[in-house]
Every structure is written in structure tokens, then in C-alpha cells.
Amino acid sequence: MEIVVVGGGAAGMSAASKTKRVKPSINVTVLEKGKYVSYAECGIPYLLEGIVKTPQELLHYPVEEFTKKRGINVRTGTGVVEIRRKEHSLVLSDGSIMQYDKLILALGAVPKIPEQFASLGIPGIRSLESGEQVRSMLDGSRKVAIVGDGVLGLEIAASLKQSGKSVTLVSRHSEILRLLDSKVGEEFRHDFMSHVDVLLNAGDLSIQKKGEGYMLRSRGYEVPADMVISATGVQPNTGLAEKSGIALHETGAILVNKSMLSSDPDIYAVGDCSTTTNVITGKPDWHPLAQVSNKMGRVAGSNAAGYEAIFPGSLGTVLVKIFDYEIGYTGLNESSARKLGIPARTVFVKAMSRAGYYPGKQPVYLNLVIDTDSGKVIGAQAVSKDGGAWRINTIAAAIQAGMKAEDLYFADLGYSPPFGPVWDPIIIAADIAMK
Numbered sequence: 132m133e134i135v136v137v138g139g140g141a142a143g144m145s146a147a148s149k150t151k152r153v154k155p156s157i158n159v160t161v162l163e164k165g166k167y168v169s170y171a172e173c174g175i176p177y178l179l180e181g182i183v184k185t186p187q188e189l190l191h192y193p194v195e196e197f198t199k200k201r202g203i204n205v206r207t208g209t210g211v212v213e214i215r216r217k218e219h220s221l222v223l224s225d226g227s228i229m230q231y232d233k234l235i236l237a238l239g240a241v242p243k244i245p246e247q248f249a250s251l252g253i254p255g256i257r258s259l260e261s262g263e264q265v266r267s268m269l270d271g272s273r274k275v276a277i278v279g280d281g282v283l284g285l286e287i288a289a290s291l292k293q294s295g296k297s298v299t300l301v302s303r304h305s306e307i308l309r310l311l312d313s314k315v316g317e318e319f320r321h322d323f324m325s326h327v328d329v330l331l332n333a334g335d336l337s338i339q340k341k342g343e344g345y346m347l348r349s350r351g352y353e354v355p356a357d358m359v360i361s362a363t364g365v366q367p368n369t370g371l372a373e374k375s376g377i378a379l380h381e382t383g384a385i386l387v388n389k390s391m392l393s394s395d396p397d398i399y400a401v402g403d404c405s406t407t408t409n410v411i412t413g414k415p416d417w418h419p420l421a422q423v424s425n426k427m428g429r430v431a432g433s434n435a436a437g438y439e440a441i442f443p444g445s446l447g448t449v450l451v452k453i454f455d456y457e458i459g460y461t462g463l464n465e466s467s468a469r470k471l472g473i474p475a476r477t478v479f480v481k482a483m484s485r486a487g488y489y490p491g492k493q494p495v496y497l498n499l500v501i502d503t504d505s506g507k508v509i510g511a512q513a514v515s516k517d518g519g520a521w522r523i524n525t526i527a528a529a530i531q532a533g534m535k536a537e538d539l540y541f542a543d544l545g546y547s548p549p550f551g552p553v554w555d556p557i558i559i560a561a562d563i564a565m566k
Contacts, residue, residue, distance in 0.1 A: 132156075132157045132158065132232050132233070133157075133158050133160070133230060133231050133232045133233075134147075134150055134157055134158070134159050134160070134231065134232065134233045134234075134235065134435050134436070135159075135160050135161075135162065135221065135229060135231040135233075135234050135235070136159065136160070136161045136162070136234075136235045136237055137162050137211050137221075137234070137235070137236050137237060137238060137371075138161075138162075138163060138236065138237030138238050138239055138402070138404075139161050139162075139163030139165070139167070139168030139169065139205065139207065139237075140168070140169070140170070140172070140237060140239050140402060140403075140424070141169070141172070141402065141421050141424045141425050141428065142237040142239075142401040142402025142403070142424035142425065142427055142428040142431075143161055143163070143168075143235070143237030143401070143402070143428065144161065144168055144169040144191075144192075144197065144428070145401075145424070145425045145426075145427075145428025145429050145432065146235045146237060146399075146401055146427075146428035146429070146431045146432035146435070147159050147161050147197070147201075147203045147235075147428075147432065148197070148201055148203070148432065149428065149429045149431075149432030149433050149436075150432040150433070150435055150436045151201050151202055151203055152201075152432075153432070153433055153436045153438050154436040154437065154438070155202065157436055158204070159202075159203045159204065160203070160204040160205075160206065160229070161197070161203060161204070161205045161206065162206050162209045162210070162211055162221075162223070162229075163205070163206065163207045163208075163209065164208065164209060164210035164211075164224065165207065165208075165258060165259070165260050166207050166208060166260065167186070167190065167207070167258075167259045167260065168194060168197070168205060168207065169190060169191045169192050169196075169197070170186075170189045170190050170191060170259045171189045171190075171191060171421075172257070172258070172259065172421060173421055174188075174189045175189070175256055175259065175261075175262035176283075176286045176287050176289075176290040177290065178262050178263075178266055179262065179265060179266055179269065179287060179290050179291060179294070180290035180291065180293055180294045181294050186259055186262070186263050189259060194207070209223055209224060209225065210223065210224035211223060211224070211371060212224055212371075213371075213374070213375070214234070214371060214372070214374075214375035214377075214398075215375075216375055216376070216377075216395055216397075216398070218230075219231055219232065219234075219397065221234075231397075232397070233397055233398075233399070233435040234397060234398045234399070235398075235399045235400070235401060235428075235431050235432070235435055236371075236372060236385065236393070236398060236399065236400040236401070236404060236405070237400075237401050237402045237404065237424075237428065238367075238368040238369065238371060238372070238400075238402075238403075238404035239257070239258070239368050239402060239403045239404055240257060240365040240366060240367055240368055240403035240404065240419045241255075241257055241365060241366060241368045242255025242256065242257050242261075242361060242362075242363075242364075242365055243255070243361075243363050243364040243365060243366050244361045244363070245361070245363060247337075247338060248278070248338065248359070248361045248363075251338060251340060251345070251359075253338070253345075253359045253360070253361050254268065254360060254361065255360070255361040255362065255363075256283070256287070256360065256362070257365060265360060268358055269291070269296070269358060271357070272296070272357035272358040273296065273297055273357055274296070274297045274298075274299070274344075274355060274356045274357050274358075275291050275296050275297070275298050275299075275356060275357065275358050275359070275360065276298075276299045276300075276301060276345070276347055276354055276356035276358070276359045276360070277291075277298065277299070277300050277301065277359075277360045277362055278301045278336065278347075278359065278360070278361055278362060278363060279300075279301075279302070279361065279362030279363040279364065280300060280301075280302035280303075280304060280307040280308060280309070280329075281308065281310070281362065281364065282308070282310075282449060282451050282458075283362045284300060284362030284363075285300070285307060285308055285323065285451075285453050286451055286452075286453055287360060287362060288300045288327050289323075289326070289327070289453045289454050292326055292327055293454075297328075298327050298328065299327070299328040299329070299330060299347075299354050299356065300327050300328070300329045300330070301329075301330045301333050301336060301347060301349070301354070302329065302330065302331050302332075302333060303332065303333050303334040303336065304331065304332070305331055305332055306320060306331070307320055307323065307324075307329060307331075308320070308458075310460060310464070310512075311458070311460070311512055311514065312464060312465075312477065312479075312498055312512060314479050314496065314498070315479065315496045315497070315498050315512045315513070315514050316496075316512075316514060317496075318494070318496065318514070319453075319456050319458065319496075319514050322454070322456070323453065323454065326454060328354075330347075330349060330352060330354060332349075332350065333349035333350065334349075335349050335350065336348070336349045337349070338359060341355065343357070344356055344357045344358070345357075345358075345359050347359070365403070365419060366383055367382065367383045367384040367385070367403060367404045367405075367417065367419070368403070368404050369383055369384060369385055369404050372385050372393070372400065372404070377393050377394055377395055377398060377400075378393065378394035380406045380415050380417070382406065382415075382416075382417040383417075384404060384405050384406045384417045385400035385404055385405045385406065386405075386406050386415060387399070387400050387401075387405045387406055389408060389430075389441045389442050389443065389444070390430065390431075390434050390439070390440070390441060390442075391405065391427055391430050391431035391434060391442060392434070393405075399431040399434065399435055400431075401424065401427040401428045401430075401431045402419075402423075402424035402427055402428065403419035403424060405427065407423060407427070407442070407444055407445045408442070408443065408444030408445070409444060409445070409446075409447075410443065410444040410445060410446050410462075410530070410531055411446070411462055411463060411473075411509050411510075411530070412471060412473075413444075416445075416447070418445045418446075418447040420445070420447065420448070420449065422448075423445045426442060427442055430442040446461045446462045446527055446530060446531065447461065447462070448460070448461040448462075448523065448524070448527045449461070450520050450523060450524075455516045456514060456515070456516055456519070457513075457514070457515055457516065457517075457518070457519030457520045458513070458514050458519060459511075459512070459513050459519055459520055459522075459523030459524075460510070460511065460512040460513075460523065461510060461511055461523055461526060461527040461530065462500065462508075462509050462510030462511065462527070462530050463475070463500060463509050463510040464477070464498070464500060464510055464512065465477045465500055465510075467510075468500060468502070468509060468510065473502055473504075473509065474502065474503040474504055475500055475501065475502055475503060475509065475510075476500075476501055476503050477498050477499070477500050477501075478498070478499045478500075478501065478560045478563045478564045479496075479497070479498050479560075480495075480496075480497050480499075480556055480559050480560045480563065481494055481495070481496055481497075482494070482495055482497070482552070482554070482555075482556040482559050483495065483552055483556075484515055484516075484517040484518040484551065484556075485517065485518075485548060485549060485550065485551060485552060486548035486549075486551075486552050486553070487552065488548070489548040489549055491517060491549075492517065493515055493516040493517035493518075494515065494516075495513060495514075495515040495517075495518060495519060495522065495556040496513065496514045496515065497511065497512070497513045497522065497556045497557070497560055498510075498511060498512040498513075498560075499511050499526070499536070499539075499557075499560040499561065499564055501536055501564050505535070506535040506536055506537070507530075507533060507534065507535050507536075508526065508529055508530050508534055508535065508536060508539055508561075508564075509530060510530070511523060511526040511527075511530075513526075513556075518550070518551065522555075522556065522557055525542075525544070525557060526539070526557065529542065536561045536564035536565050537561070537565055539557065539558075539561040540558060540561035540562050540564075540565060542557075542558075542561075544557065544558065
């Protein structure tokens with residue numbers, strides 16, 4: 132039996148490894164158009180900052196771990212240009228043909244780079260190769276402009292600022308990181324803008340080459356830059372699947388079921404190119420995140436090998452460190468819930484991260500989102516310089532378990548002054564939600 136995996140990122144290598152683990156007799160080949168497989172994409176900002184010194188430090192395993200120890204045939208520098216579904220074959224970038232019995236697509240996501248940016252050679256970041264390219268371009272660049280105010284744009288801006296660059300962040304919105312509700316994100320936004328120059332409401336942005344650098348213009352403002360980075364979002368890399376007639380979701384991702392099977396009974400799709408089931412709504416959604424991709428890969432690899440597995444879905448839990456802040460969100464916010472027809476209300480609390488008498492305490496800004504019909508917790512957002520991350524992970528587990536506010540209030544969270552007060556911000560928020 133021949134199983135071919137297209138894409139050597141987190142999802143692809145997870146799928147290939149699981150297949151060989153559960154059924155070693157299967158021939159598994161991974162085709163990766165780039166030069167790296169199995170790397171930490173989330174570590175790229177630290178490569179740009181200089182915390183990570185070389186791209187090789189971001190590799191989870193060397194290729195030999197897969198080829199020699201796990202028995203997987205890994206072919207880097209090999210892309211796929213066509214899927215011939217009736218013939219169960221692939222046309223490779225070198226013109227050769229490869230047959231498959233089962234195909235696993237792990238095509239990832241690609242940056243959304245506006246046409247104007249692309250024509251000027253302005254890069255985006257998603258793969259390790261793109262991170263490597265941007266890092267080399269940063270050498271000799273003192274002033275850097277980043278276009279995009281989402282998690283990636285702010286994370287890169289903070290990393291470059293901390294590496295000594297002069298950084299301007301350009302946003303077409305009236306505030307940055309709009310996924311955070313105003314109360315939760317207010318202090319963070321103010322602090323961020325004290326470190327990084329931010330140009331808001333730049334919907335009319337134009338960029339032109341100026342000598343060896345660029346000139347950005349919006350609303351009468353001019354921002355000179357030695358280098359510009361596009362951080363305007365990502366999209367599923369599904370052109371190959373679409374061309375072959377595989378069904379796509381409205382998000383552009385490949386539509387799969389909980390077995391990771393696409394509309395073709397012999398083709399699975401995993402990771403950033405495929406849908407997941409939203410745990411709250413039960414409907415297809417798109418969560419291009421590393422932890423989700425790895426689990427998807429394992430499920431598809433097991434199913435392709437003939438051993439049934441189910442991926443129950445995800446919440447889209449995100450954690451990020453920007454300067455000293457731990458920022459996280461999970462599930463739905465009130466606005467997104469209402470758009471989906473879910474009646475929701477938000478409880479906001481500001482409380483301390485540790486006991487009042489213990490050193491290092493910081494404010495925790497926390498939103499807890501409650502389904503007003505069922506009383507279930509359906510979302511949360513947290514911002515803090517101390518303990519924001521673990522609190523979001525705790526609430527994410529509570530949401531996935533179907534807990535109500537009352538259940539969360541009575542959750543037996545451990546207490547110790549260095550880690551939290553007796554009345555933790557989570558418990559306070561749940562208490563208010565019960566009233």
C-alpha cells in the first residue's frame with residue numbers, strides 16, 4: 132500500500148509518522164516543495180529577533196529521524212503540480228508521475244500579500260524559508276514598517292523592536308488587535324503604542340520604492356522604511372485541491388469530516404489547509420494553529436492506515452507573548468457569538484495574578500463569555516504580564532468539557548500565593564456570571 136503525504140510541516144509529518152507507527156508495512160512518502168520539514172513555525176519571530184540564532188534550531192527533528200528511524204521516504208524540493216484523482220496519481224514538479232492508494236494533503240497556509248506589495252517584492256512570513264529570507268533582508272535595515280495589526284504583525288513588531296530596530300506598525304483599523312475586546316486590551320494597546328510607532332486608519336495606504344527603501348503614505352503621513360513586511364493575514368493553500376475538484380469550505384479550506392476525509396474517499400486533508408469542527412457550534416471552521424494541525428495529522432495518518440480515529444474539533448485557542456504581555460483568547464467573543472445566533476453576554480474582571488502580599492503580582496484583564504440560554508462558558512480573553520496564558524488554557528479545557536459558569540466557579544483550582552490569589556480571576560468571573 133502506498134500512502135503519499137503532500138507537505139512536510141507539522142500536520143504532514145505527524146500524519147506520516149502515525150501511519151508508520153500503527154502499520155509499519157505501509158510505504159509512506161512525504162513530498163515537500165521546500166527544503167525543511169518538521170519545524171517550529173511559531174518560532175520564526177524569535178529567529179528574526181535573534182533569540183534563535185539559526186533556522187536549524189527551529190527543526191523539531193532532522194530528516195534522518197524520519198528516513199532512517201521511522202522508515203519514511205522524505206523528498207524535499209519536490210512539489211506537486213496536479214492531482215489526477217481517477218488515476219490515483221500525482222504529477223510532480225520534475226514532470227514525473229507518482230501513484231498513491233491514499234493521499235494526505237498537508238498543504239498549509241500562505242500569506243495574503245496584496246498585489247501592490249508583491250509587485251514591490253515585499254515579503255510575508257509563513258514558512259521557515261520565508262522567515263530565513265526576511266531575516267537576511269533585515270540585515271542592514273534600521274527602519275522597518277509592518278503592515279497588519281493582527282497577532283503576527285504585533286508579534287513581529289515587538290520582536291524587531293527588542294532587537295534594536297526602529298519599527299512602525301501600519302493598521303487600516305481604528306485600533307490594533309481587534310480580536311481583543313476594548314476593556315481587556317486597553318492597557319496593552321496603550322503600552323504597545325508607547326514602544327512602537329503605530330499609524331491607524333490607514334485604509335488609503337500606498338507604498339512606493341524610494342532609493343534602496345520605501346515610502347509609505349496614508350492620510351497625509353509619510354513613513355520612510357528600509358524594509359516593509361506584510362502581515363495582512365493568511366489563507367489556506369488549496370489551489371491544488373481546488374483544481375482537482377475537491378470540495379472547499381466557504382473559508383477556502385478543504386472541507387473534511389471528523390476523520391479528516393475530504394470529498395474524495397481516498398484523500399485526506401489536514402492542518403492549515405483544511406477545516407476543523409468548531410467545538411462550540413459543531414460546524415466546520417478554520418483554525419490554522421500548530422496544536423490543531425499536529426492532532427489532525429495523527430488522526431488522518433491512523434485512518435489512512437486503516438485504524439479508525441476521530442478528531443473532535445477545536446476552539447481556536449491562541450496564546451502569544453508581545454513585549455511583557457501574555458495574551459490569549461479561546462472560543463467565541465460576544466460579537467462572534469451573536470453573529471452565529473448564539474445569545475451571549477460578557478463578564479469582565481480586573482484582578483491580581485498573585486496574592487496581594489506576594490512579589491511580582493500584576494493585573495489580569497479577563498473576559499468570560501457565557502451562552503445566556505445554556506449558561507455554558509463559550510469563550511474567554513485574557514491579557515496580563517503574569518499568568519495570562521495558563522488561565523486561558525484552563526478556560527479552554529472548561530469550554531471543551533461543556534462546563535457552565537457554576538461548574539467553573541466550583542472547579543478545584545490549586546492555590547498558592549506565587550501562582551494566584553485565593554479568589555482567582557477565573558473564579559471571580561465565574562461567580563459574577565452566576566448572578
